[in-house]
Amino acid sequence: MTPRADDCATVFVATCDLAGQVRGRAVPPSEHDAVLRSGTGWVPANLAISSFGPIAPDNVFGSRGDLRLVPDAGTAVGIPADGTAPGMLLYLADQTLPDGQPWACCPRTFLRDALAELRERTGLEVVAAFEHEFVLEGLPASAPFSLRRFREAEPFGSDLVRLLEHAGLEPETWIPEYGDGQFEVTLRPAAAGVAADRAVLLRELVRDLARRRGLPVTFAPLLDAAGVGNGVHLHLSLRDADGRPVLYDPQRPGRLSALGARFSAGVLAHAPALTALTAPSPVSFLRLTPDRWSAAGAFLAERNREALLRICPTTELAGSGPAAQFNLEYRAADATANPWLALAVLVRAGLAGLTGDYDEPTVWPEDTDRSALASVPPLPATLEEALEALEKDHVVRSWFDPHLLATHLSVKRSELAQLGGLDDAARIRKVRHVY
Numbered sequence: 001m002t003p004r005a006d007d008c009a010t011v012f013v014a015t016c017d018l019a020g021q022v023r024g025r026a027v028p029p030s031e032h033d034a035v036l037r038s039g040t041g042w043v044p045a046n047l048a049i050s051s052f053g054p055i056a057p058d059n060v061f062g063s064r065g066d067l068r069l070v071p072d073a074g075t076a077v078g079i080p081a082d083g084t085a086p087g088m089l090l091y092l093a094d095q096t097l098p099d100g101q102p103w104a105c106c107p108r109t110f111l112r113d114a115l116a117e118l119r120e121r122t123g124l125e126v127v128a129a130f131e132h133e134f135v136l137e138g139l140p141a142s143a144p145f146s147l148r149r150f151r152e153a154e155p156f157g158s159d160l161v162r163l164l165e166h167a168g169l170e171p172e173t174w175i176p177e178y179g180d181g182q183f184e185v186t187l188r189p190a191a192a193g194v195a196a197d198r199a200v201l202l203r204e205l206v207r208d209l210a211r212r213r214g215l216p217v218t219f220a221p222l223l224d225a226a227g228v229g230n231g232v233h234l235h236l237s238l239r240d241a242d243g244r245p246v247l248y249d250p251q252r253p254g255r256l257s258a259l260g261a262r263f264s265a266g267v268l269a270h271a272p273a274l275t276a277l278t279a280p281s282p283v284s285f286l287r288l289t290p291d292r293w294s295a296a297g298a299f300l301a302e303r304n305r306e307a308l309l310r311i312c313p314t315t316e317l318a319g320s321g322p323a324a325q326f327n328l329e330y331r332a333a334d335a336t337a338n339p340w341l342a343l344a345v346l347v348r349a350g351l352a353g354l355t356g357d358y359d360e361p362t363v364w365p366e367d368t369d370r371s372a373l374a375s376v377p378p379l380p381a382t383l384e385e386a387l388e389a390l391e392k393d394h395v396v397r398s399w400f401d402p403h404l405l406a407t408h409l410s411v412k413r414s415e416l417a418q419l420g421g422l423d424d425a426a427r428i429r430k431v432r433h434v435y
Helices: 029-038 044-048 107-122 147-152 156-166 192-212 258-269 271-278 339-355 370-375 383-392 402-418 424-434
Strands: 010-016 022-027 040-042 067-071 077-079 088-096 125-136 171-176 182-187 232-239 297-302 307-311 328-330
Touching: 010 029, 010 067, 010 107, 010 192, 022 029, 022 040, 022 192, 029 067, 029 088, 044 402, 077 192, 088 107, 088 192, 107 125, 107 192, 107 339, 125 192, 125 339, 147 171, 156 171, 156 182, 156 192, 182 192, 192 339, 232 258, 232 339, 258 271, 258 297, 258 307, 258 328, 258 339, 271 339, 271 383, 271 402, 383 402
Parallel strands: 010 088, 297 307
Antiparallel strands: 010 022, 040 067, 067 088, 077 088, 125 182, 125 232, 171 182, 232 328, 307 328
């Protein structure tokens, strides 16, 4: 049920930028209908704001230009009043030109265009789901995955599930995780655009509720250089024009169809450049190393949590068939990424694999000895390496409006410069407080 504007103190119209930060403008409830019709003002240079605050010094927009943030009515989320915190109505918006035409640098539009091209060229649709890990600080020490941790997070956990259900985000699981104070929340798979919108909203709803409950929270990729990190696992499946799943073929390696293998080939071939968009913080690559259960190399494997692309397990309990469940999990992502951009570049890479001439990738079986994986291509070791790979990958570069690509590179190098001279521990602390 769409919340009513007159039940809320403010209406907030939001976008998510290249630093993965949700920014926007608020209007009073009396302006609700007007803002739905014509949006609210915005500035191109806002896309160049770094995660630490300053606009990237070489932003291509300068002080020129104007935009509109035009809300998508279907994204409305009402955050109920809670104690002294007033209620709020939140919308996600497209960034458009003043006349309402699409702006080529809008990340949400970038995803919509990628999905449209996939549909036009292949007839395929993407179903996706984002798994988010985060840490609630201030809880007593407790064992991984334990009931004790689950209960010690109450009433936050139950309040969060109710809030997500109230917002229509369809929560699937809420679980204590492995790291100290770490939890994971998953939402049900949905059409790709909806899934990415929900990923943006989920992070803000978690943060907002945690603030109201006095619990510091962070989605940062790492809290300790030697500790467990927070990832975002991005699940993808493909459907044909009639809604039938197309990734499953029990006669092939890993049960992955030939179409799924070609899609995977594109992602693997462009993996170094993709990580500059899916794991784009100055500390993200400290997590993408062996023995962290994140992504230790650019390979495709059955049920291996260190593969860049993991073929996920299925179950036949309760008569469930494997084809509808079958999906690929991309593991080199975290919550410093913009969900619209992260999903879009995976779709575009998969489309390149479907339509181009790429070698079919090896599907490494679940029981592959670790020594056998020594030859798989490594991921970039640093964000700077990933940004250099992005600049050199002409296929990936071709997907972007030049201003959008230049702004992403500028923002990320600005963030690196702002942490220049700091050791890993200090860099981790800075990123931790932002996310």
